[in-house]
Amino acid sequence: MNVKILCLGILSFGEMTGYDIRKLASEGRFSHFCEAGYGSIYPALSQLTEAGHVTFAEEAEAGKPNRKIYSITESGRQALHLALSSAPGADRFKSEFLFHSLFADKMPDDYFRTRLAAKISETRATVERLKSSLEKCDHEPSGFALGFGVAINEAALAYLEQYDETVIMKAALEDSGFMESVDE
Amino acid sequence: MNVKILCLGILSFGEMTGYDIRKLASEGRFSHFCEAGYGSIYPALSQLTEAGHVTFAEEAEAGKPNRKIYSITESGRQALHLALSSAPGADRFKSEFLFHSLFADKMPDDYFRTRLAAKISETRATVERLKSSLEKCDHEPSGFALGFGVAINEAALAYLEQYDETVIMKAALEDSGFMESVDE
DNA sequence: TTACCATATATCGGAATGATATGTTTTTTG
DNA sequence: CAAAAAACATATCATTCCGATATATGGTAA
Missing domain, CATH: 1.10.287 (Helix Hairpins)
Incomplete structure (x- = not known):
């Protein structure tokens, strides 16, 4: 389950930070069927930004360093739709x-x-x-x-x-x- | 679930080739809770050989290129035992x-x-x-x-x-x- | 006040994934 | 019977992913 598509999917529910995405994906209400850490989410978001599938608004409050709020673009929605159109891969359980x-x-x-x-x-x-x-x-x-x-x-x-x-x-x-x- | 430990575990049931290990791990009777392809098994076996945890007998029959039958060593059994002694990581389901x-x-x-x-x-x-x-x-x-x-x-x-x-x-x-x- | 936890971004080495290359033998099928 | 397909067997490689770690601040608990 490609992390890029995972990010697009999660962002299709609303804009949020990379930190929020990780939380949803590995602790939140999606975490029982997927998993993704910072090490895969941040690079994925960079690539998605480069490809124009997401954009971010940088919030620079006093003191706080930077907070990038990502949102999916129309091209991103199309990419997501395309990915959803092909049959999903097999489930996998590791124990x-x-x-x-x-x-x-x-x-x-x-x-x-x-x-x-x-x-x-x-x-x-x-x-x-x-x-x-x-x-x-x-x-x-x-x-x-x-x-x-x-x-x-x-x-x-x-x-x-x-x-x-x-x-x-x-x-x-x-x-x-x-x-x-x-x-x- | 470290592929090296997976190989040691499977080899603890009997000697076999890398091909056999892959079959057990991704089609056989272990495949519903683990997964490993050639791309991780062969490197793992090389490393295990280097570390002395497994050895192999090369079968060079007429025509056939090479068939490496791996078997676990005493040091391999110890390494497996050690790995089994610490608590297993969490199960993970991806869908x-x-x-x-x-x-x-x-x-x-x-x-x-x-x-x-x-x-x-x-x-x-x-x-x-x-x-x-x-x-x-x-x-x-x-x-x-x-x-x-x-x-x-x-x-x-x-x-x-x-x-x-x-x-x-x-x-x-x-x-x-x-x-x-x-x-x- | 010191420690710890939550927020937030980011990178890095090592490991795994998935696909592919190569070549033989055995089995199936037209 | 021959051709095609599947099984046997090893191996590599680029891309992706994982897990740990670094950095920094604000809030909260000991």
């Missing part, structure tokens, strides 16, 4: 947690249980955050995207919680010496 | 589809419906693929990861299908002129 979990059997006993617990509370927090964003949201397309986020995170949470219970049960059975008496 | 969907109301009528339909069949295929992998899988940790993939993709599918129905209903109502008669 270091799942990667780590592959080696659960080669790591200390508490390894997986600790990570699972952390993941559960993290996911719970994500669900809460997305739900409250969804409640406040009056823009239908954003609501659709937020709803998607809620749906998959709730499913993830349910899966992890269910797994957690079976793990706890297993551990209890092993501790009580029940497994050995059955296995051997 | 061009959701990004595109943000602009549904500014695009032609059939725009969103077409993309939604495509996404639904794509997701259905993903669910099927993951489920069949899960059935064949006898490695418990991999089963956990696959189960996670099934869970979130099934949730995504359910969400999209439900949304699709409401979209179809709305379109039908609008076409029949029902909406106008109510709205005005």
